[in-house]
Amino acid sequence: MKSIIDQIFCTDALEGMKQLSSSYIPLVITSPPYFGCRVYGNETLGREENPLSYVENLLLFTEEIKRILSDAGSFYLNIGDIYFGTKGFSRNKGRYARKTDTHYKEHKIVKPDGKYLQYKQLLMIPERVAIGMQLQGWILRNKIIWEKPNPVPSYSPDRRYPVYEYFFHFVKSRKYFFSLEIAKKYNHHRDIIRNGIEPFGSHQASYPLSLIKPFILTTSKENDIVLDPFMGSGTTAVAAIETHRKYLGFEINPVFYDESHKRIENVKNNTSQKLVQTI
Ligand SMILES: C[S@@+](CC[C@H](N)C(=O)[O-])C[C@H]1O[C@@H](n2cnc3c(N)ncnc32)[C@H](O)[C@@H]1O
Helix, strand or coil: CCCCCCEEECCCHHHHHHCCCCCCEEEEEECCCCCCCCCCCCCCCCCCCCHHHHHHHHHHHHHHHHHHEEEEEEEEEEECCCECCCCCCCCCCCCCCCHHHHHHCCCCCCCCCCCCCCCCCECCHHHHHHHHHHHHCCEEEEEEEEECCCCCCCCCCCCCCCCEEEEEEEECCCCCCCCHHHHHHCCCCCCEEECCCCCECCECCCCCHHHHHHHHHHHCCCCCEEEECCCCCCHHHHHHHHCCCEEEEECCCHHHHHHHHHHHHHHHHHHHHHHHHHC
16 A cells, blocks of 8 residues: 555455555554444444344454554453344334334344343443453453443333443453543543443444543544544544644545545645635
8 A cells, every 4th residue: 555644445454454554553443344233335234134243344454453562552442232132133013113214224134032132131242342352362450331421322111221332441461551630630540431422424323422532632632543444434633633633544434535535635724724724
């Protein structure tokens, strides 16, 4: 690859990461497609027939991230869970069908097995991925709960409302870059972080810029490269620019790729205009 810094590539992240040198990237922040939730386009991750196959597939990506992450680097993995039998992956007919079912119609139908796969079961997918990563040699430093004061409603009369997702903070070695002082400055020093969702453009699953920037500031230095293998609407890249870091990303869906590209160009133009005004 020629100069790959400050670019997003419209390609599969696993293939893209294979082009990168080992121990090259100081910080990775990402939110992969969750199992059985949204259909973004022609991606395959998240649409497996069985949640355990999803875990296996996602672990192929985390293995590659481990190879390209620098020894003092960090990896923040944002991942949410799902109740078996909700959304479109297990039932798309009958009384549990949701109005949005057409949106999920391309998911395979997963049958209950009466043990792990039972309707209403919380699948513990984030924990399964995290344990798989520990077996790959990762060190889990924090299981951060991102509490949302304004979550997308997920109502059921016989359980409490789900209002959080995880950000797992993984490292490769015991010595890595992290500033608790900076974390305190941004109220990011506790392992429960309350931050509202901030939808962006047509992407239905963007994470908030205001949540991502402090992760970058606490865990990398100026001009470091921040990689997001599942770039979506470009939030990680914008957060990197606004914190004076470099960015690099992959996004398989051409629509989101274009949208993120435009978003980033706007941010770059605004940033350079502000600089001219200051001079
Ligand atoms: C949860 S979204 C990421 C949202 C992003 N954090 C943001 O703030 O906009 C996951 C994204 O991964 C993309 N994706 C799915 N499979 C991929 C793959 N194999 N390689 C690269 N991108 C992929 C999807 O198209 C989707 O935009």
